[in-house]
Amino acid sequence: MEPNRLSSPAPQSAPSSPDAATPSAPNTLRAPVPGFGSPVPAELSPLEQNRLITQGYLRIAHAMQAIIDPDFRPGGVSRMMPNWFAFAPHASQEAGKGILGADVAHRIIDAAQGEPAESVQHALDRGGIHGPQRLLLEALSHALNWYGLPRDVAAALASMQGALNLEALGDPRTLGMTAQRFARLYESAPGANPLAKAETVVVTLERCLNQGNVFIYSDIGGSGDLYLTWRQAVGPAPAARVLEEFSRPGSKTEQARRAYTFALEHAQDVPRPSDFARLLPEVSSESMVVAGFALYEQARQSPSPAVRDALIGIANNFLAYQEQFTAVQPAFTPPAPRPDEVSRLELMQAMTPLVRLRMGPAEWKFTDYASTQRDRDGRLLTSKATEYNWAVFTDRWPPILQSFEVGYANPAALWVAPPPLVGPDGQLTGAD
Incomplete structure (x- = not known):
C-alpha cells in the first residue's frame, strides 16, 4: 500500500520514543500469512501491514526450523543454527520502527498546521517524543533549523529517525552530515509550503520502507509458504x-x-x-x-x-x-521516480548510519560494521558510516552478511519474538 495523505493517524497510534518500555511478546504465531501470490491486504495501514508481516514471518520461521531441527517445537526456542526466516521478523520490526518514526513526523506536521510550535522542544513534545534519546533528536532538530528549516519542519524530519540507532548521531560528523543531507532533501521536495515539503519527505520514507517490506514478504515469504504447503502434501x-x-x-x-x-x-x-x-x-x-x-x-x-x-x-x-x-531493490530504486516524492536513493543514504538490527537481546549496528572498514574518502571530517548508501546493493550486502554472523553467535536470541510497537499512551500500534 502507498500512503497518500496529509494527516497522521489518530493519536493512539503515534509512537513514543523508540526505547520506551514495551511488553514482551510471547513466541505465539497468531496472524496467518497470506497464501502465495496473495497480496498483503491493501486496506490496512502501513503499521498494520507491518505487524501482519512480522507475525507471518514468525510462523514460517518456526515451521522451517522444525524441518532443520527435529527437536524444535513451533513456539519454542531452537539453539541450532537458524534459518533465514528467523531473521526476517526482526528485520520487519526494524522497518516498522522506521514507519513508526514517520507517524511521529506526521503528527508534528499536523499540529503545526493549526499552530506553529514555539520552539523545537515544543514541536517534539507535540509528537510525544520523550525518553533517553530525546537529546539526540533535539540536536538533530537544531542542526536542521541552523540550515534554515522551520522549527516544526526540523522537528518532524528529525523525529523520523526516532526509532532507529540514534547513538550514531553522537558522532558530530554523522550528525552534521545527516542534517546536511536532510536539508537538501527538504529543499528538493515538491510542495506549496514548508509543511507540505516536509510531508513529502516523510511520505517517501513511509512508502519506501513499507513497499520494501511488502515486496520481500510477498516474494520470499510467499516462497516459504509455498514450500511448506508442498512439503505438507509430500x-x-x-x-x-x-x-x-x-x-x-x-x-x-x-x-x-x-x-x-x-x-x-x-x-x-x-x-x-x-x-x-x-x-x-x-x-x-x-x-x-x-x-x-x-x-x-x-x-x-x-x-x-x-x-x-x-x-x-x-x-x-x-x-x-x-x-x-x-x-527489495525496486523499493529503494524504483524504475521511474514519483513526482510526489524526494529521491529514495538520497533518502536512504541519509538514513544509512542509523540502521540497526535488534534480535531479542542481541544487536547489530551499521556503525559497528562501518568502523571496521577502510575510510572510503580518506577525510577525517566525515565519519565512515556516512560513506555508504543502504539503497545500493553492494553497500548493504556485506553488512547484512555480518548481521547474520551476530545471529549465528546468538541463535536462541532470534526466537524471542519482537514486541508489539507501542505508542506514547501505551496503545499498541498495528496490533492483531
Missing part, C-alpha cells in the same frame, strides 16, 4: 526430490541443481560464499531459493553439526541474495 523430502519437483516463479530445475551442487562443494569455505553474481553467474536468484530449501532438507539429515551449519549458512545466503538483489 511429507519429508530428500534434497534430490526438492530439486526435481519443487519450483517457485522464475526458478529453473537445472539452475537449482547447479546452485545446490555448488553449495555442497563450497559450503565449508571461509568466508562463506556470497558473491553469487561472480560465482554463479548463470543461476538466477529465484533458482537459488529452491536450492536453499533443498539445503535445509539436507542439513536435517546431516549427522555432523559442522556440516549441518555450513549447509544452513549457504542456504540462508541464497535466500538473502534473492531478498536483497531482486525482491
Whole structure:
C-alpha cells in the first residue's frame, strides 16, 4: 500500500520514543500469512501491514526450523543454527520502527498546521517524543533549523529517525552530515509550503520502507509458504526430490541443481560464499531459493553439526541474495521516480548510519560494521558510516552478511519474538 495523505493517524497510534518500555511478546504465531501470490491486504495501514508481516514471518520461521531441527517445537526456542526466516521478523520490526518514526513526523506536521510550535522542544513534545534519546533528536532538530528549516519542519524530519540507532548521531560528523543531507532533501521536495515539503519527505520514507517490506514478504515469504504447503502434501523430502519437483516463479530445475551442487562443494569455505553474481553467474536468484530449501532438507539429515551449519549458512545466503538483489531493490530504486516524492536513493543514504538490527537481546549496528572498514574518502571530517548508501546493493550486502554472523553467535536470541510497537499512551500500534 502507498500512503497518500496529509494527516497522521489518530493519536493512539503515534509512537513514543523508540526505547520506551514495551511488553514482551510471547513466541505465539497468531496472524496467518497470506497464501502465495496473495497480496498483503491493501486496506490496512502501513503499521498494520507491518505487524501482519512480522507475525507471518514468525510462523514460517518456526515451521522451517522444525524441518532443520527435529527437536524444535513451533513456539519454542531452537539453539541450532537458524534459518533465514528467523531473521526476517526482526528485520520487519526494524522497518516498522522506521514507519513508526514517520507517524511521529506526521503528527508534528499536523499540529503545526493549526499552530506553529514555539520552539523545537515544543514541536517534539507535540509528537510525544520523550525518553533517553530525546537529546539526540533535539540536536538533530537544531542542526536542521541552523540550515534554515522551520522549527516544526526540523522537528518532524528529525523525529523520523526516532526509532532507529540514534547513538550514531553522537558522532558530530554523522550528525552534521545527516542534517546536511536532510536539508537538501527538504529543499528538493515538491510542495506549496514548508509543511507540505516536509510531508513529502516523510511520505517517501513511509512508502519506501513499507513497499520494501511488502515486496520481500510477498516474494520470499510467499516462497516459504509455498514450500511448506508442498512439503505438507509430500511429507519429508530428500534434497534430490526438492530439486526435481519443487519450483517457485522464475526458478529453473537445472539452475537449482547447479546452485545446490555448488553449495555442497563450497559450503565449508571461509568466508562463506556470497558473491553469487561472480560465482554463479548463470543461476538466477529465484533458482537459488529452491536450492536453499533443498539445503535445509539436507542439513536435517546431516549427522555432523559442522556440516549441518555450513549447509544452513549457504542456504540462508541464497535466500538473502534473492531478498536483497531482486525482491527489495525496486523499493529503494524504483524504475521511474514519483513526482510526489524526494529521491529514495538520497533518502536512504541519509538514513544509512542509523540502521540497526535488534534480535531479542542481541544487536547489530551499521556503525559497528562501518568502523571496521577502510575510510572510503580518506577525510577525517566525515565519519565512515556516512560513506555508504543502504539503497545500493553492494553497500548493504556485506553488512547484512555480518548481521547474520551476530545471529549465528546468538541463535536462541532470534526466537524471542519482537514486541508489539507501542505508542506514547501505551496503545499498541498495528496490533492483531
